[in-house]
Amino acid sequence: MSVSSxxxxxxxxxxxxxxxxxxxxxxxxxxxxxSVAFGILASIELFVPDLAPNSPWLTWGRLRYDHTxxxxxxxxxxxxxxxxxxxxxxxxxRRVTSPRLGxxxxxxxxxxVVGPGWILVLAGFSQPLEWAEFPLAIDAFVVLALVLAAxxxxxPFFSRGLEDLYVSxxxxxxxxxxxxLAYPMGNFVPELxxxxxxxxxxxxxxxxxxxxFVTPLALAILYFVIPAATxxxxxxxxxxxxxxxxxxxxxxxxxxxxxxxxxxxxxxQIGAITASTLLGVDVIIVVAxxxxxxxxxxxxxxxxxxxxxxxxxxxxxxxSIQGSLQAQMSINQSVHFSDxxxxxxxxxxxxxxxxxxxxxxxxxxxxxxxxxxxxxxxxIAYWLLLGGVTVMVLDLSVAGLVEAHLWNSSAPxxxxxxxxxxxxxIRTLTFVPIAGGFISLLCGLLLGTRGGGLKSIEEGxxxxxxxxxxxxxxxxxxxxx
Amino acid sequence: MKxxxxxxxxxxxxxxxxxxxxxxLLLGVWPGRVLEHQIRGTEPDHPLPLTASEERGRTxxxxxxxxxxxxxxxxxxxxxVKRFGAATLAWETIYDYPQLWGTRRIGPDLSREGAIxxxxxxxxxxxxxxxxxxxxxxxxxxxxxxxxxxxxxxxxRDLLAYIQTLGRNRELAGKEGEARARASCECSDDEKRLxxxxxxxxxxxxxxRRQGNHPALPASRDRQRGLELYAHNCASxxxxxxxxxxxxxxxxxxxxxxxxxHEYTLDQLSFSLWNGVAGTSMQAWxxxxxxxxxxxxxxxxxxxxxxxxxxxxxxIVDLGAKVYAAHCAQCHGENGAGDGPxxxxxxxxxxxxxxQRPSLDASLKAVRNGVExxxxxxxxxxxxxxxxxxxxxxxxxFYQADAGGPGR
Numbered sequence: 001m002s003v004s005s006x007x008x009x010x011x012x013x014x015x016x017x018x019x020x021x022x023x024x025x026x027x028x029x030x031x032x033x034x035s036v037a038f039g040i041l042a043s044i045e046l047f048v049p050d051l052a053p054n055s056p057w058l059t060w061g062r063l064r065y066d067h068t069x070x071x072x073x074x075x076x077x078x079x080x081x082x083x084x085x086x087x088x089x090x091x092x093x094r095r096v097t098s099p100r101l102g103x104x105x106x107x108x109x110x111x112x113v114v115g116p117g118w119i120l121v122l123a124g125f126s127q128p129l130e131w132a133e134f135p136l137a138i139d140a141f142v143v144l145a146l147v148l149a150a151x152x153x154x155x156p157f158f159s160r161g162l163e164d165l166y167v168s169x170x171x172x173x174x175x176x177x178x179x180x181l182a183y184p185m186g187n188f189v190p191e192l193x194x195x196x197x198x199x200x201x202x203x204x205x206x207x208x209x210x211x212x213f214v215t216p217l218a219l220a221i222l223y224f225v226i227p228a229a230t231x232x233x234x235x236x237x238x239x240x241x242x243x244x245x246x247x248x249x250x251x252x253x254x255x256x257x258x259x260x261x262x263x264x265x266x267x268x269q270i271g272a273i274t275a276s277t278l279l280g281v282d283v284i285i286v287v288a289x290x291x292x293x294x295x296x297x298x299x300x301x302x303x304x305x306x307x308x309x310x311x312x313x314x315x316x317x318x319x320s321i322q323g324s325l326q327a328q329m330s331i332n333q334s335v336h337f338s339d340x341x342x343x344x345x346x347x348x349x350x351x352x353x354x355x356x357x358x359x360x361x362x363x364x365x366x367x368x369x370x371x372x373x374x375x376x377x378x379x380i381a382y383w384l385l386l387g388g389v390t391v392m393v394l395d396l397s398v399a400g401l402v403e404a405h406l407w408n409s410s411a412p413x414x415x416x417x418x419x420x421x422x423x424x425x426i427r428t429l430t431f432v433p434i435a436g437g438f439i440s441l442l443c444g445l446l447l448g449t450r451g452g453g454l455k456s457i458e459e460g461x462x463x464x465x466x467x468x469x470x471x472x473x474x475x476x477x478x479x480x481x
Numbered sequence: 482m483k484x485x486x487x488x489x490x491x492x493x494x495x496x497x498x499x500x501x502x503x504x505x506l507l508l509g510v511w512p513g514r515v516l517e518h519q520i521r522g523t524e525p526d527h528p529l530p531l532t533a534s535e536e537r538g539r540t541x542x543x544x545x546x547x548x549x550x551x552x553x554x555x556x557x558x559x560x561x562v563k564r565f566g567a568a569t570l571a572w573e574t575i576y577d578y579p580q581l582w583g584t585r586r587i588g589p590d591l592s593r594e595g596a597i598x599x600x601x602x603x604x605x606x607x608x609x610x611x612x613x614x615x616x617x618x619x620x621x622x623x624x625x626x627x628x629x630x631x632x633x634x635x636x637x638r639d640l641l642a643y644i645q646t647l648g649r650n651r652e653l654a655g656k657e658g659e660a661r662a663r664a665s666c667e668c669s670d671d672e673k674r675l676x677x678x679x680x681x682x683x684x685x686x687x688x689x690r691r692q693g694n695h696p697a698l699p700a701s702r703d704r705q706r707g708l709e710l711y712a713h714n715c716a717s718x719x720x721x722x723x724x725x726x727x728x729x730x731x732x733x734x735x736x737x738x739x740x741x742x743h744e745y746t747l748d749q750l751s752f753s754l755w756n757g758v759a760g761t762s763m764q765a766w767x768x769x770x771x772x773x774x775x776x777x778x779x780x781x782x783x784x785x786x787x788x789x790x791x792x793x794x795x796x797i798v799d800l801g802a803k804v805y806a807a808h809c810a811q812c813h814g815e816n817g818a819g820d821g822p823x824x825x826x827x828x829x830x831x832x833x834x835x836x837q838r839p840s841l842d843a844s845l846k847a848v849r850n851g852v853e854x855x856x857x858x859x860x861x862x863x864x865x866x867x868x869x870x871x872x873x874x875x876x877x878x879f880y881q882a883d884a885g886g887p888g889r
Contacts, residue, residue: 046587046618049610053621060620061546128543129579165490174497181501189509195574196520197513199582204509206584212501248497252504256512258584261556263519263571266669268512333558337586408560412686412768413589414616414713420587421618 014089018368020102024082025361027110029442031074032354034118036435038067043428047421057122065121065133071349072131072209073142074114079357080217081105084153084172086364087224091169094156105148112141129202131209132187139187146180167240168224174248175216182208182252196263203264203272204255211251214353218316219247219286221360222309226293229306229363235292243286250279257327260336273327280324287317302459304378305366308359311386315351319344334408339420340400343393350434351389358385358441365445366453374448375456377440384437392430399423516571522665524572525654531576531646538643541636543581545622551591552583553647557675565590566648566684568675570662573651588619593648593683601854602762603641605630605732612729613762615717630732651682686768689757691830698751698775704783707776714766715777723784733762734854735829741784742843746883749836750778760829761854785840793874801875804868808860809876817879827856838880844873 042063045051052058088096096102117134120126125135134142153176157169186205190198227234234240256264256272290313294301301307322344325331335341362378365371399420406416449455531539542548555561557568569592574580598606605612608630610619625637633641654662663677701707712721718733720726723740730737754774757765766774793801806815812831814820819833832839839847848869851859860869 045620049618049620053609054624056545056624059545059622061549062544064546064549124544126544127579128546128548128581130584177497178501181498185505185509190579192578193513195577195580196571196582197516198577199574199580200512200516201505201509202580202582204504245493249500252501253508255504256508259554259582261558261561262554262582263516263557263569265512265515266672268508272508333556333560336556337552337584341585407564407586410768410770413564414614417587417618418616 014093015095016089016367017085017096017099017102018370020085020099020106021082021364021368022371023106024078024085025365025445027106028075028078028082028357028361029438029445031070031078031110031114032438033435033442035067035070035074036431036438038063038070040428040431040435042067043424043431046424047428056124062122062124062126065126066118068131068349069117069121069133070114072214073109073117073134076214076217076349076353076357077109077114079361080175080221081109081149083217083221083224083357083360083364084149086360086367087168087220088153088156088172091166091172091224092156092159094159097152097155101148101152105145105152108141108145108148113138113145127187127191129187129190130206132190132202132205136187136191139183142187143180143184146176146183150176150180166223167234167237167244168220170241170244171216171220171223174244175213175220178208178212178216178248178252182212199259199262200256200264200268203258204252206258207255208252210348210353211247211254214349215247215251218312218353218356221356221363222290222313222316225305225309225359225363226290229301229303229309230294230297232293235289235295239285239289243282243289246278246282247286250275250282254279254327257332260327260329260332273329276327277324280321283317283320287313287320303457304375304382305359305361305363307382308355308362311382312352312355312359315347315355315389319347319352322347334404335400338400338403338407339396339423340404343396343400346389346396347393350385351393355385361445366457369451369454371453372446372448372450373452373456374444375452375459377444377447381437381440381444384433384440388430388433388437392427392434395423395426395430399427519570519666519668520572520575522667523570523662524575525650525658525662528572528575528650529646529653532642534639535643535646537636538639538641539577539581541625541640542643543579545620547591548581548583549585550583550587550619551589552586553577553590553592554582555590555592557672559675561590562675562679562684564684566593567651567677567679567682568672570651570666570676572662573648588617589685591644591647593651593685595645595647595649596652596683597685597688598764599733599760599762600641600645601631601733602764603644604633604637605729605762607637607640608633608732609728611717612727612732613717615713631734648683686766687757687764689759689761689763689765691756691759693756695748695751695755696771696774698747698771698778701772701775701779703772703776704779706773707778707780710769710773710777711780714769715781718762723781735761735852736854737763739843740781741786742840744785744787744838744880744882745778745782746836746881747778747782748883749833750774750781752836754778758829760827790877793878797871797874798878800868801871801873801878804864804872805875808863809872812856813876817876829855831856834876834879835881838877841874841877844876845870848873 041051041058042060045060045063085096085102113134117138120135120138121133126133127135132139154173157165157173182205185201186208189201193201223234223240253275254272256268257276260269260273294310297306297310301310326335326340326344358381365373402419402423403416406419553574555565555567555569562568573592574582602613606614607622608626609621609623610617612630622637625640626633659677663673666673666676668676716727718727718729718737719740720730725737725739727737751774753763754766754777757763810821811823812821812827813834814831817834819831821831824831847857848860851857864872
């Protein structure tokens with residue numbers, strides 16, 4: 001199935017591989033729900049540590065590994081692929097390289113990476129490196145899939161000759177290429193370079209995973225969906241480009257801020273702290289540009305894809321400013337190692353990135369005529385998720401401050417554990433709105449009427465009738481009119 | 482124009498790759514070279530690499546996410562050094578492929594864990610953490626055992642072998658190694674202070690020591706607080722009634738002491754709480770405020786039910802004295818102060834009868850059966866029943882109660 005427009009003095013309409021959008025979209029939410037389940041179990045074990053006393057498969061550490069790897073590769077990876085299948089043809093005016101290759105990527109990603117990765121970790125085969133917990137054998141398939149993804153999504157841009165490359169395209173190209181470079185560095189180098197020297201590379205990867213994989217692709221969604229849904233160009237292409245280049249300059253230089261006050265040379269630490277500070281400034285530029293482009297749609301746009309995406313931009317600003325602050329030595333020495341950081345990472349991955357991914361998914365879904373779509377459930381999902389992530393992040397931030405305070409006092413270590421337990425209980429309870437929100441998201445994309453999405457586009461913005469949108473969105477998406 | 486555009490895209494593309502390359506060089510490769518240089522200058526001559534068993538243990542440590550709750554990195558910060566000991570030097574992790582520094586502390590840092598606890602305690606803790614630390618949230622690793630903490634499988638032995646290596650090389654480097662590392666470390670004065678001048682290489686408040694200045698315990702009136710502290714910190718091993726029958730007791734040798742069967746002077750309790758009991762799983766509690774230790778001591782003394790002491794017939798005293806001088810004074814000292822000439826050869830100090838008095842039952846049990854896990858042997862083959870009874874009664878006479886008697 002494909003979306004097509006009746007060509008009116010336009011170049012041949014690009015074909016969107018909607019079946020691959022659909023397949024990756026569903027895989028994204030299914031792996032998301034499984035990853036959330038891992039997270040819930042791990043969070044319960046913090047105050048019911050004897051939940052599964054004789055089962056190595058369900059020990060806390062392994063669940064923790066699977067939780068974050070599932071979120072990053074399963075949920076966000078699949079959601080990004082779904083978005084790319086929707087956006088790349090529209091951005092480049094060309095089909096992706098091959099639908100058949102798409103089946104291979106889908107199979108590899110889900111049945112050679114995420115699924116077996118989870119099982120191997122639970123069976124005790126893993127590597128104890130943050131954002132790199134899947135074992136090396138799985139990493140090889142990740143790299144293979146990333147190479148195939150580059151073959152799938154990059155040639156459309158190049159075969160077109162690269163003129164009029166919109167900022168989303170920049171982010172897509174940047175995200176795919178840099179992930180391909182950073183992933184092997186983060187996963188293989190610490191196995192070869194020991195101890196402190198390896199940690200320097202781990203620090204780079206901890207930040208690159210978020211900064212070079214998740215952020216660029218999430219921003220590609222934001223820059224794509226906002227103009228496509230509002231049917232207005234982005235506020236400033238100059239700010240778009242400025243933001244892009246600063247981001248790709250600064251993000252890789254942040255890594256060492258995960259090891260401040262370590263034995264890694266102080267000048268590297270200070271360099272990373274400086275880059276982290278500047279990154280906050282850059283994100284202000286990026287988000288200002290995005291929010292200015294959203295003018296007139298209100299805080300909670302009626303178009304649900306747009307609403308998720310707009311909120312994602314706001315959360316991106318908050319989490320980045322927070323990141324800049326907590327990289328400062330005076331703050332880092334207190335909150336590092338505490339639940340504060342867990343709150344920060346949930347604000348980034350469950351807030352910024354997941355809202356972007358959900359928004360991109362919904363946006364793509366709306367434009368597939370043959371899928372079901374139920375806007376009310378998606379609206380419920382939005383509020384549940386926003387409530388859940390807000391409570392969770394506030395709760396963990398306060399927990400982190402309490403822990404930091406106790407660690408800096410002469411109180412016995414266990415005081416900090418006892419003090420954290422009520423906060424951990426609240427954090428676990430936030431699974432109700434969060435899991436509920438994600439289930440509601442899934443239902444919103446599986447129930448309702450076929451083609452309901454197209455109808456909601458009309459209702460969402462209320463400026464143009466559907467028969468004008470259908471031919472237009474294919475080429476107008478994100479590009480200057 | 483189009484050509485110009487293409488060239489600029491090419492330049493931008495190369496520039497972008499340059500950013501990444503620069504980050505790897507500046508924050509990965511270059512720090513690595515500095516660290517390598519520092520490692521060469523500061524490492525001891527012969528750091529011990531990991532044995533095969535320790536290496537397997539390291540793998541188990543990695544597989545189960547231990548590093549996601551326990552860091553192995555003491556930062557160059559007073560707050561870290563005060564709690565855990567000297568800041569981590571680069572060479573201390575040279576055998577870690579991959580590194581296990583960690584970025585989250587739910588449990589304490591383990592950089593110097595190897596020296597802190599006995600094997601028994603570690604096994605009991607791995608088998609069921611709450612059997613020895615009531616409020617722990619650590620997952621149980623009972624699947625590394627054959628159903629009991631004193632029946633570890635090879636995996637548990639490997640894991641413990643690895644844990645015991647943590648901090649070992651720094652410990653072995655000794656004063657000489659520290660001095661040399663200090664001299665060749667190209668680090669700031671502040672870094673030197675934190676890495677080399679901390680009062681203790683291992684600052685753990687739980688580490689037992691044979692000697693140490695323990696505080697005088699003030700009188701405590703807060704029995705409620707004492708009961709609470711006892712329940713959270715002591716009952717898992719010593720049992721709720723102090724009878725040495727807590728859930729953790731099963732895996733520990735020597736067994737946790739039956740507090741109800743002993744009278745203790747405040748000074749003795751202060752010593753044991755402050756320094757732990759070296760050679761046993763009784764850890765030190767230097768992280769608790771002195772008032773809290775007082776409250777605990779009060780609870781402990783309350784377990785013993787005082788009874789009228791019988792006056793011993795003179796012939797029994799004489800027999801006891803004779804047996805004691807011949808067989809016991811060697812370790813327990815002429816005056817029962819636990820300071821006999823042989824005592825330094827043993828990993829566990831001999832009981833000081835002047836500061837603690839076992840009940841007659843406990844005393845008899847000890848001379849008849851010995852005390853498992855300590856150098857105290859059973860004496861039934863050497864001594865007659867009359868001699869055993871006499872000496873068991875005799876040692877009780879050394880006790881010198883605090884002025885004012887045991888606190889209630």
